[in-house]
Amino acid sequence: MHRILTFLILFVSIQGFAQKKPVDHSVYDTWESVGSKQISSNGVWTSFEILQQEGDAKLNLVNLTNNTKIIVSRASRAQFTSDSKFAAFSIKPWYSDIRNAKIKKVKADDQTKDSLGITNLTTNQTTKISRVKTFKIPEEGGSIIAYLMEKPLDSAKKSAPASNQAPRQNDSADDLLFADDVTAGPKNEGTDLIFKNLTTGVAKTIKYVVDYxxxxxxxxxxxxxxxxxxxSKAPVGVFIYNTVTGTTKQLVNKRGNFKGFTFDESGDYLVFLGETDAEKKEIKDFRVYYNGLSLDSAQVLVDNDFPGIPKNWSISGDARLSFSKDAKRLFFGLAPTKTPKDTTIVDFEVAKLDIWGYKDETLQTQQLVNLARDSRKSYLATMDILSIDPTVVPLADLKVPNVSIINEGLSQYALGSSVDLEDQIASQWTGSGLSNYYLVNINTGSKKKIIEKLSGNASASPSGKFISYFDDRNGNWYTYEIATGKTTQLNAGLNISFANETNDVPDNANSYGIAGWLKDDKAVLINDRYDVWQFSPDGKQAPINITNGLGRNTKFTFRIKRFDFTERFIDPKADLYFDAVNNINKDAGLYFKSLNSKKDPVMVIMSANKYLGFVKAKDANRYVYDKSNYAVSLEIYTTTDFKTEVKLASTNPQQNQYIWGKAELVKWTTPKGYESEGILYKPENFDPTKKYPMLVYFYEKVSQDLHGYIPPAPTPSRLNISYFVSNGYLVFTPDISYEIGYPGKSAEEFINSGVEYLKKNSWVDGSKIGIQGQSWGGYQVAHLITRTNMYAAAWAGAPVANMTSAYGGIRWDSGLNRQFQYEKTQSRIGATLWEKRDLYIENSPLFFLDKVNTPLAIMANDADGAVPWYQGIELFTGLRRLGKPVWMLNYNNEAHxxxxxxxxxxxxxxxxxxFDHYLKGAKAPVWMTSGVPASQKGKTWGFELTDDKP
Structure with missing residues (x-):
């Protein structure tokens, strides 16, 4: 009987797998993911987007108390009113309509535009308003909304009303569009702004609005x-509408460019930037305007002739305005006055060149990349609004360009920083400069240097009593007390490292970061590798390990989970949740502890999943989050205590139609005795009596993604793991640790040994193993095939082939020189080309291409801004010269x-x-056998399979 039962179970299992099919390339577009999530302030409603890779999204509105669900097609960017009575969201046109408009090259103004959806959360009724450009809901304003219309369609082109159109699949009666004040002005002259009280239904239309x-x-x-x-009689300028009294006040009665509207905390005072110059004037003169309850119109608070503004400096139109917390002080931006273009220069008679000088602080390439950004750069300044004799106080300048306010502008000081000028040129090979930090007096602008040549970052405590910083060079945390000028090393006497313990690049190890500050700056919470510590910032009290060393003892990593990032402090009496990760088996979850308790954190949830995207209701203990693992697509849950959870939605039910896979953690010991680990992905119908081809994908460390869901998707660079697993491949992703100076040998040590370990299993076909990597992974692919013939095929994306030429190359996206990568970061040589010439050659695949016997495909794109694409060319032309099977794909104008x-x-x-050809014996495509000549570019793609050999 037992044998019969076993047979029946096996038969049913085989039949289940037989009904499933492998993933193919047609599935990508409709595969789903979860977009942004919101939760109403009272915790009753949540919204979340179910997105398709290429298609129409669906917005889900779910009542968490009675499970009422409203689904709106194509909707996104949902917001709840602060009283939790309404939800508003944008509704995009159908994806097919957008696609057809692009095909037909329909002008942008004539294309279908977004709509606005508003759902009454009491009646569950949804109203939709067509052609809405933007909408805004105040943070605490109850059930009111303002939305700006698109300009109206030309009546001659206007399509039939929506009510006369045939409904699409999944449309409902709610999809009909209301003709709701859809009027506006001509091009570039503003459009209708609708203010609406959603409770009463009363609406006000304001014409020709540009910004609000x-x-x-x-x-x-x-x-x-x-x-x-x-x-000429039409109103122009800036207006303010009182939504309570219904009255309107004109603040500025001139046509101009007005922006940067900023209210103080109470909402009673307002500042904004504006210029009223002639439209053709190249350099605009911005002013800062100010208005309060007692003023009938906006006053020019600061103009370019104001006392305190340096000569040849002016108000920046690109800066952000802000009030101090008490609204007594204004912060704004200044910038060197721009020089108008010399219109007397005849363009075709002057030389065009870049001049590179060895004394330049930054390379010309960096200067050119940053030109637009630098032209908009502003320098912080301030003024006391209530002063009898106000003056502008510049806080930042060309020597100390970066200044940030402290304690919401209530402190006497601001924190300034600058890259040490003597070290600026050296950043070409160090990757980052040393920084000097200053206390900047906001009343006088005077600067006091408090930290010199710091390798690391400094920041002010929330209440403005301390400056905290980590010094990468010695791995220590410090505070500087502003009132006394005293510097304290926080971790003195502790034998625990607060620097990255796994750092394997030839540079200083970074910290694990600050977890937060307690109220009134009483303590600062700092992470080590596993635990969280509490330090007295003045050093007068002994440090406390608030997780009691549980993390280090169990190899769990604990991190305080912050649900509200607007909170400046952590309450010392707070009940804290901790993100927890088991570094042994990669399980994840949450732990709980009261901060003032001496007990260990207590497990709340822990499982073989990833928990993502937590949101919390502002006024209720209600949470919404995602959960998934490799086998289970993202699911959305809600809970009030994390002890019980309710599933709200699942994604990708179609996954059950396809052969999927499972992820296993693999551990092995390398030849040098290093303990390593990686992930092995197997098809769900895995049969240990069969032999499987295996693909190996790598970068650096990937085992932390054991429980990550990997959708089948056309990826930008990495291996499409789920596709290959579904189609009968094993996929192995090993972790790699590096020995400085020997990145290539390190890849051999960890990748090859992991593969050899798996080859001991009878179900791994050792003769059919391929490798794939992108960027740093692509380099490692190129290196490995010069050192071993164990791989049957290799794919390298954006690889470096020649470290000697790449060393002096440029990262075109940033304009940075690549020397720092080899001396300090990922490439890990740890010395200059002239100091360790032999290591640059040893780690350069180009010099060993004669040893290659593995077919190689290369992707090297001509607009790659990280790895110069000539590296791929060097690799391709070298192998081609040697008669090795090699192909190179250059996707025109594409990035890294x-x-x-x-x-x-x-x-x-x-x-x-x-890979199918080399690892499964499939026929080769035309692009591999005979290629695609330039004359056929864009006419044929060479996908057809042939009987020819590559």
Whole structure:
């Protein structure tokens, strides 16, 4: 009987697998993920987006008390009103309509525009308003909204009303569009702004609005109007509408460019930037405008002639404005006055060149990349608004360009920093400069240097009593007490490292970061590798390990989970949740502890999953989050205590139609005795009596992703793991640790030994193993095939082939020279080319290409901003010269990692065909056997399979 039962179970299992099919390249577009989540302040409603890779999203509105669910197609960017009575969201046009418009090259103004959706959470009724550009809901304003319309369609082109159109699949009656004040002005002259009280239904239409915003409590709506030029009587300027009294006040009655509307904490005072210069004037003169309850109009608070503004400096139109917490002080930006273009220069008669000088602080390439950003750079300044004799106090300048306010502007000081000028040129090979930090007096602008040549970062405590910083060079945490000028080493006498214990690059190890500050700066919480410590910032009390060393003892990593990042402090009496990760088996979850308790943290949840995307209700203990693992696509849950959870939604039910896989943690010992680990992905219908081809994907360390869900997707660079597993491959992803100076040998040590360990299993076909890597992984692929013939095929994306030429190259995205990568960071040589010439050659695959016997496919794109694409060319032309089987894909105008989806889809097919041929014996495609000549570019893609050999 037992044998019969076993047979029946096995038969049913086999039949279940037989009904499933392998993933193919057609599944990508509709595969789902979870977008942004929101939760109403009272914790009754949540919203979350279910996105498709390429298609129409669905917004889910779920009542967490009675499980009522409202689904709105194509909706996103949901917001709840502060009273939790309404939800508003944008509704995009159908993806197919957008696609068809692009195909037909329809002008942008004539394309279908977004709509606004508003759901009444009491009646569950949804209203939709067509052609809405933007909408805003005040943070604390109850059930009010403002939305800005698109300009109206030309009546001659206007399509039939939505009510006459045939409904699409999944449309409901709620999808009909209301003709709701859809009027606006001509091009570039603003459009209708609708203010609406959603409870009463009363609406106000304001014409020709360009920009708008609410204050925090929604009592004031600020907007700027640009009436049509042909109508001299039309209102222009800046207005403020009192949403409580219904009255409107004109603040500025001139046409101009007004922006940066900023209210103080109470919402009673307002500042903004504005200029009213002639439209053709190249350099605009911005002013800071100010308005309060007692003022009938906005006053020019600061202009470029104001006392204190340095000569040849002016107000920046690109800076952010802010009040101090008490609204007594204003912070704004200054910048060197720009020089107008010399219109007398004849363009075709002057030379165009870049001059590189060895004394330049930064390379010309960096200067050119940063030119637009630097032209908008502003330097912080301040003024006392209530002063009888106000003056502008510049806080930042060219020598100390970075200044940030302390304690919300209530402190007497600001914190300034600058890269040490003597060290600026050296950042070409160090990767980052040493920084000097200053206390900047906000009343006088005077600067006092408090930290000199710091390798690391400094920041002010929330109450402004201390400056905290970590020095990478010695691995210590320090505080500087502003009142006394005293510096204290916090971790003195502790034998615990607060620097990255696994650092394996030839540079100083970074810290594990600050977890937060207790109220009134009484203590600072700092992470080590596993635990969280509490330090007295003045050093007068002994440090406390608030997780009691449980992390280090169990090899768990604990991190305080912050649900509200607007909170400046951690309450010393707070009940804390900790993110917890088991570093042994990679399980994850939450632990709980009261901060003032001496007990160990207590486990709340722990499982073989990843927990992501937590959101919490502002006024209730209600949480929403995602959970998933490799086998289970993202699921959305809600809970009040994490002890019991309710599933709200699942994604990708179609996954059950396809052969999926399972992820296992693999551990082995390398030849030099290092303990290592990685992930082995097996098909769910894995049969240990069969032999499987295996693909090996690597970068640096990946085992922490054991429980990560990997959707089948056309990826920008990495291996499409779920696709290959579903199609009968094993996929192995090993961790790699590095020995300084020997990155290539380190890859051999860890990757090859992991593969050899798995080859001991009878179900691994040792003759059919391929490797794939991108960028740093691509380099390691290129290196490995010069050292071993154990791989049947290899794929290298954006690889470095020649460290001697790459060393002096440029990262074109940033303009940075690449020397720092070899001396200090990922490439891990740890010396200059001239100091360790032999190591640069030893680690350069180019010099050993004659040893290669593995077929290689290379991706090297001509717009790669990280690895110069000539590195791929060097690798390709070298192997081609030696008669080795090699191909190179150059996706035109593409980046280091593919951006355009059509290119991502293309490379998935080619990668599958390449590995199927060498690891499964499949026929080779035309692009591998005879290639695609330039004359056929864009006409044929060479995917057809042939009987020819590559």
């Amino acid at each position: 915003d609410f204050n925090k409590n929604g009592s004031q709506l600020i907007y700027t109007v640009s009436g049509p030029k042909k109508d 990692n593919l951006v355009q989806r059509q290119n991502r889809k293309d490379i998935q097919i080619r990668e599958q065909q390449f």
